[in-house]
Amino acid sequence: MLAYRDALRAHQQLLNRLNVYPVPDGDTGTNMALTLEAVVRELDKLNGTATMHDVCRAVAHGSLMGARGNSGVILSQLLRGLTEQLGGGLDAGPDVVAGALVTAGELARKAVVRPVAGTILTVARAAGEGALAGSRSGAPLVGTVEQARLAAGRALAETPTLLEALARAGVVDAGGAGYVLLFDSILSVLDGRPVQPPAEVPAAALDAGARVEGTDPAASAGTGAAASAGGAGLPGAGAGGPGDAVDLRYEVMYLLDAPDDAIDAFKEVWSGIGDSIVVVGGDGVWNCHVHTNDIGAAVEAAIDIGRPHQIRVTDLAEQVQEERWVRDAAREPEVPSPPPPTSVVAVVAGDGIGRIFRSLGVHHLVTGGQSMNPSTEQLLAAVEATGSRQVVVLPNNENVEPVAAQVDGLTDRAVRVVPTGSIVEGFAALLAYDPDAGADENAAAMTASAARVLPGAVTRAVRDADTPAGPVREGDWLGLVRGKVVAVAGSPDGAALQLLESALAPEHELVTVIEGEGSTPAATRRITEWLHEERSGVEAEVHHGAQPLYAYLLGIE
Numbered sequence: 001m002l003a004y005r006d007a008l009r010a011h012q013q014l015l016n017r018l019n020v021y022p023v024p025d026g027d028t029g030t031n032m033a034l035t036l037e038a039v040v041r042e043l044d045k046l047n048g049t050a051t052m053h054d055v056c057r058a059v060a061h062g063s064l065m066g067a068r069g070n071s072g073v074i075l076s077q078l079l080r081g082l083t084e085q086l087g088g089g090l091d092a093g094p095d096v097v098a099g100a101l102v103t104a105g106e107l108a109r110k111a112v113v114r115p116v117a118g119t120i121l122t123v124a125r126a127a128g129e130g131a132l133a134g135s136r137s138g139a140p141l142v143g144t145v146e147q148a149r150l151a152a153g154r155a156l157a158e159t160p161t162l163l164e165a166l167a168r169a170g171v172v173d174a175g176g177a178g179y180v181l182l183f184d185s186i187l188s189v190l191d192g193r194p195v196q197p198p199a200e201v202p203a204a205a206l207d208a209g210a211r212v213e214g215t216d217p218a219a220s221a222g223t224g225a226a227a228s229a230g231g232a233g234l235p236g237a238g239a240g241g242p243g244d245a246v247d248l249r250y251e252v253m254y255l256l257d258a259p260d261d262a263i264d265a266f267k268e269v270w271s272g273i274g275d276s277i278v279v280v281g282g283d284g285v286w287n288c289h290v291h292t293n294d295i296g297a298a299v300e301a302a303i304d305i306g307r308p309h310q311i312r313v314t315d316l317a318e319q320v321q322e323e324r325w326v327r328d329a330a331r332e333p334e335v336p337s338p339p340p341p342t343s344v345v346a347v348v349a350g351d352g353i354g355r356i357f358r359s360l361g362v363h364h365l366v367t368g369g370q371s372m373n374p375s376t377e378q379l380l381a382a383v384e385a386t387g388s389r390q391v392v393v394l395p396n397n398e399n400v401e402p403v404a405a406q407v408d409g410l411t412d413r414a415v416r417v418v419p420t421g422s423i424v425e426g427f428a429a430l431l432a433y434d435p436d437a438g439a440d441e442n443a444a445a446m447t448a449s450a451a452r453v454l455p456g457a458v459t460r461a462v463r464d465a466d467t468p469a470g471p472v473r474e475g476d477w478l479g480l481v482r483g484k485v486v487a488v489a490g491s492p493d494g495a496a497l498q499l500l501e502s503a504l505a506p507e508h509e510l511v512t513v514i515e516g517e518g519s520t521p522a523a524t525r526r527i528t529e530w531l532h533e534e535r536s537g538v539e540a541e542v543h544h545g546a547q548p549l550y551a552y553l554l555g556i557e
Helices: 002-018 028-043 052-068 069-086 093-110 120-136 141-162 166-167 174-191 217-221 260-271 294-302 318-330 350-358 377-385 423-430 439-451 493-503 519-536
Strands: 251-258 274-282 286-290 307-315 342-348 364-368 392-393 414-417 455-459 465-467 470-471 477-481 484-489 510-516 539-548 550-556
Touching: 002 174, 002 286, 028 069, 028 414, 028 539, 052 069, 052 286, 052 484, 069 093, 069 120, 069 251, 069 274, 069 286, 093 120, 093 274, 120 141, 120 174, 120 364, 141 174, 251 274, 251 294, 251 439, 251 484, 251 493, 260 286, 260 294, 260 342, 260 392, 286 493, 286 510, 294 307, 307 350, 307 519, 318 414, 342 350, 342 377, 342 423, 350 423, 350 510, 350 539, 364 377, 364 455, 377 392, 392 439, 423 455, 423 510, 423 550, 470 484, 477 493, 493 519, 510 519, 519 539, 519 550, 539 550
Parallel strands: 342 364, 342 392, 392 414, 510 539
Antiparallel strands: 251 286, 251 307, 274 286, 455 477, 455 550, 465 470, 477 484, 510 550
16 A cells, blocks of 8 residues: 555656546546555554454545545545455465456445446446456466556557547546556565656647557556557557546545445436546445535535535636646746746645646745645755756744745855745735745845735644634644634534634725635635625635635735
């Protein structure tokens, strides 16, 4: 599982580029990787006396609770099928592994209300059949997994012939490509074979329908599938999709506590309001995924039979548009230009936030934030990559500031750190950025500009606590102003409204709302409507940041 997590992370962006079905929103690699991150977190809880049964239970539970998106939910069911067989106390020999792979494919297919040929389901079924043929021929464990890998690779190569959307875009199925990486990971552990690094997406392949002629399937899918397919060339990583319009606008996901015997009727209700329906789980706990235009009905169906929680709603139309922006940017030829006298390096978390920073003039981005602080080495590399003799660094988090402060002494460039403790302060700082001015002049102006913003955030409590805003229970939504709890509520918009009510003063004119993990279109609408009704003199500006941990980042100016 650790090797598979690492392989998915390494291939994440390439899998995202392959993602055109069911919606070309560019998140398959991210969702599969996040699902495995949840598995690894569950495995980390085990101690040295854990049995195979304990490990399998952790994999099944972690993947169920942490599954993201259509591909992540299907992957969790595949892992559940594997662990049901492997956790039964039998030695994991060729026959048991082959049976587990067959079961995994069957369970995944049953979880999807309307299975479609040419997807990860096709690849999973082929993998099980290949493993079964290998074990029946007397192949050892490595040979059985190898046969599963070969069969999966061949099936992946054929996905464009089974699904028109893939053929039109010139890609193999992204979820299937991600599943093939599981077998590469198993073989790397069993036999020491290296997992091949992802190939770069050729620029020509970013045009819808473009093909990478003469390359092997492994290069274009990032999985090494060519050997499996007999060396036949495969379509490359294209950019197109099934259509210009997203017919079903919202992706609704939640965990559902409900009796197993109520799930079939629940699926029937969902069948009438949406598509891309995947419901996985059992023993009273389910992970549910649907694309729909009726968010209310999708949630009400769960309330009728049980308790939905950790509800996530994604605006697919917006996500598809953002993915197009990314692809369009990748098509733009890079025109070499001399670096400005002073460049800016910013620490960001979330693709949407990164795009906003780039639009404001940032030259290099470093991934990081509250839970994943970048190293001094990473910041130093970004500073030197700017090519400028003077550089301003925006840490955008108080935890990152001390690390950023070390960079100036490690390079011959003049590096100044603007003490931005939040993303919204970083945005404000850039309003005063002048690329032709020196680092000292920029740092002074940008610091003053950042100080004019009152930063707020909405996040979820991970433990019980007592705060100045009252008692907090795990799962409550918290409103923070400069890191201090000022609001406690049962919903992200409830926390945001309490925060705004306590923080807004008569002189304030603008609230910037940055949507992240846990936000919903409905919650955002309640925030903007409240501002319009209760603070009519305050303008609201909404951006999609896609940041983890924080449902909303708020900037009050």
